[in-house]
Amino acid sequence: MLELFNHALRLKADPSRVVVRPFHIAWQSSGKGPSRTERLVREVLEMSPGEARTQLALVLKDFEARHWQTRRVFMTRYDEIEQLLGLDGSQIGDEKRQLIGAYFCHEYSYAAAALMNPSAVPHHDQSGMPEGSLRILMSLRAVGEGHISSVAFREGIITDRNELKLAPEPPFATAADTHGNEEEMPEGPVTVHRHRDSTLSGTVIFPITKAQSNGLEDLRICHFTHDDGSQEWIGTYTAYNGSQIQSELLRTRDWRAFDLVPMTGGAARNKGMALFPRKIGGRYMMLGRQDGENIFLHSSESLTDWEGGETLMTPLYPWELVQMGNCGPPIETDAGWLVLTHGVGAMRKYSIGAALLDLDDPSKVIGRTREPILAAADQDREGYVPNVVYTCGAIKHGDKLFIPYGVADSSVAFAFVPVQSMIDQMV
Template sequence: MLNCRPDQTPLRILGEKLTADPSRVVLRPFHLAWQSSVSEPSRSAQLVEDLLRLDEDQAELELGLVWKDFSERHWQIGRIFDDRFAEIAEDLMLDAGAISSVKRRLIGAYFCHEYSYAAAALMNPSIVLHPDQSGLDRDQLRFVMSMRAVGEGHISSIAFREGIVGPDGDFSLWPQSGPAMAAVADDRHHLEPADAVTVHRQPDSPISNSVLFPVTEAQRNGLEDLRLVRFAHDDGSTEYLGTYTAYSGHSIRSELLRTNDFASFCLEPLSGRAARNKGMALFPRKVGGRYLTVGRQDGKNITLLASDSLTDWDDEGRPLLSPAFPWELVQMGNCGSPIECDEGWILLTHGVGAMRKYSLGAALLDKDDPSKILGRTACPILSAAESDREGYVPNVVYTCGALATGNELFIPYGISDSAIGFATTTVPDLLRSMV
């Protein structure tokens, strides 16, 4: 008889947690489109006309008040206001040369607002090797961790933290020095629904202070659950790839993030039948000459999919893992990209059981033929503990990826859709827990 006990888990829970922080704010464009009517001029044009009617002394006074309230809370606030004015001037076909520098900057300020991007939650992290591994001790690794940050309106964005991990899960996160800054789209105009869009970090903004927000209509209500992987191409080059769910407010689709340096990011829609579902996770290299992902195509089972293209996933896939134990009978899903080890591919999974309780498990896939299951955990390796049950969605633990550090796995994980915790295990201990 199966008898799962919490003290049998191969994971060691680490003490640090990351929680929602309403003090982390970014400057975002403020849009008046929702107040528009069929009458002309538009609300935006009316606001600009009102500001242009101010005399220069009054405009300078108003800009001074904005500066007093916000300049110490944001880097390069003047440049951001100037850039925002340029967007408004383009949209409204203003003669920028006829407007004073004070009024241009004031108009930019009126079309910006502070957004607390992580006021509601931080959750569902993934983790990869940092592009810069210089200056470390021999047994240390520098990492980049992505997080799903949720703010006003339950809008999800992608935030990052950098850190260093050593043996036995000893880790530290780099401090978030200074205010956060939103990444900027290179071209916000003339985008078709299937077009890729490129965004870049603001100048002088570290990775840990940068946030990727929705920039297209398909992403309007959020970028959800990025699953990052450091991908090795056939030519020996590496690239950071990440599948995520774009949510428009009424429909979802899978998209692909691509970057070489976490300074510039290409956000590209995926095509094909499989891309209409959530939770795809790429293998970190081709297997058998094809790109592979694990996903969930039917709302219950984990599916293995193959493609000759990184962006076209028309394969219906084949079942890989189906619920077999009580803690996963409602549904199963992956928890990030498979991790290659000497014994095969370690795939972290999640299962949903009674009372919609989420638990983490794992499986071992054959290295040459990942459709073959060599072992799987009959008991959860992590379930919501008493201290981790409360949150926006109770009784949930969830991760979008782990990092192999030698013979160990470092696993950041989401707690009840509200916070992020950390755990560690060794590969031998995890493999011994499988049947």
Template sequence: MLICRPDHTPLRILREKLHADPARVVLRPFHLAWQASVSEPSRAAQLVQDILKLDDDQAEAELDLIWKDFSERHWQIGRIFDERFAEIAEDVELAAGSVSPVKKRLIGAYFCHEYSYAAAALMNPSVVPHPDQTGLDPDQQRFVMSLRAVGEGHISSVAFREGIIGPGGDFRLWPQSGPAMAGVVDDRHHMGPEGAVTVHRQPDSAISNSVLFPVTEAQRNGLEDLRLVQFTHDDGGCEYIGTYTAYSGREIRSEMLRTSDFTRFCLEPLMGRAARNKGMALFPRKIGGRYLMVGRQDGKNVTLLASDTLNRWDDEGTMLLRPAFPWEFVQMGNCGSPIECDEGWILLTHGVGAMRKYSLGAALLDRDDPSKVIGRTACPILSAAESDREGYVPNVVYTCGAMRVGHELFIPYGISDSAIGFAVTGIDDLLSLMI
């Protein structure tokens, strides 16, 4: 009889942890909650008229107060106010040339607000090699980690951290210098419900200081659980592709993020019958001439999906993994994109057992035919420890993607939907536990 021991794990837990931080704020557009009746001016237009009625001394005094309160917290505040004024002027059909520079910035300030994007939680990270690997020792890699950040209203956004990792889990995160800055939509006038949207990182904002917020109605309540992978195309070119869940507050849909350098991001919905559930994760290259994903089509089992195109998934897929052990009886799912090694594809999984306890496991898939499961861990490789079980959602450990570093895996993971921890494991050590 197989009995899993609490210490039966090949993972080494690292000391570093990331926690929610209400001090990390961004300047975001402020939208008034409701409009007046159709026959009356909108609330936005009324607010603009109230500001324009101020005499010049009043307007300058108000802007001075705002500057004293916020300019040290947001060093590009003037540019942001100017850009926001331009948007509002267009929306309310205001002749911008008739407005003084002081009142332009004051109007911009009234239509912005600070948002603490990670005040409630940081969770569910994924990690990929950084686009810039210059100047490193042979056994080191730079990385980019995505994080699900949760703030006021339980709105989920995508934040990033950069860092360097070497052998044995010797890693460090780059400091977050200066204020965080929200990504900006390239063209806010062409944002159809089914089309792609392009968002760019603000000038002079490092990747680690950038946050991607919902920008469409389908994303209104959150961008959830981005699973990033460095994808290699047939011609040898690479790009970073991430699958995530867009949540409108009523419905979910699967979407995809694409970027070549984390400067500009294309966000587009995934189409087709198979793109209907949470937790899709793309293989890092085509296999047998087709794109492959792992997903969970029925809410319980892990499925292998195939497609001839990246953005349409009609094939319902084939069953890959079913719950086989008590710690995964409730349901299973993937924990990010499969990772290629000499022996095959390592697929990190999660299982849900009694008391809705989440644990991490792993499986090994055939390198040429990933529908064949070579082995899987009978016991969890990571479960919530006593020190890590408390949080917004207790007894949960979860990751959206790990990264290979030489002969090891670097695994950032979410802790009870509240914080992020880090672990490493030798690939050989992990494979030795599979049956």
């Protein structure tokens, strides 16, 4: 019988978690004549010093206690507008500069609707960890106003005794942002930067480009080792613009700057892609769900261009007959590549299973679980989308697998499963 330890901790949606985001008003502009940006700045510059002071005081009364270094955020935002319009800040007082910055910001409750579909990797900083402990980093899909998904992070520690302790969330969150064109919404690759004073647990990455405008969904983080031994963290996610989806990469080497890179090719027009953590046979390898029903194996000479693919696994058991897909990047073990899978059965009930692939030839399936290792039951059934459990990536720590997983598209739970016990269930 499969051993499984469910941790008592749950993370839930929290409308009180708000962040100040840049308000790119020019992206919504249309028509001829002076831009909305220019008009708005002119209105503030034409205010008397007393009126500007009064208006700024009203803004600070409403928002200063709700956000971190609010005045500094406003001034930083003003600096971006100044650069855009070629203003002479030496001729503009601090109060008007802060007020201008405030007009180009807005408050956003990034996890008001849901918190779900986590992935996890070992943290890049393991200093000070005692034996048996591992510092971890999780990504979370946070859903806020307009059902728009963004990427949030939480840091924590797990132990070989099924213990989990998350680092406290800072009282204020900050949005990563691009240093780009204020006048047009970016397209194609873009780089966003974590605020220099913000922790990862207080950082949120929002949609930036047109292709991402309705959400960054289901980031699957992979700790990738290149042929030269260098390390990079690469995540695959789905960019959604309200009508179309495409797969993209999040890439970082320092967790300060994040490259958001669209993928090309036929395979990238689908969701749910997951990268192997190293090349195999000199090629990059990826799992995907080309037809929305089966798991496919893809290989490429390029990290960003993915075509073709071959069917790897098809629904076989009752709990996965509707469809199946991966639940995150494959995990290398002595026995083979361990792949968590999701299956959808009767009444659209989601479950999590596992499969084992050959290390040298992952097109060979060594075994797969006949029964789920995790399924929606009891309190896990209720939520925004009932009867769903789902993960975007787990961590092997010692002889156990640490699995953070989404529950009913509403909260996040945590489980520890012995790897060998899981493999023993495979046929």
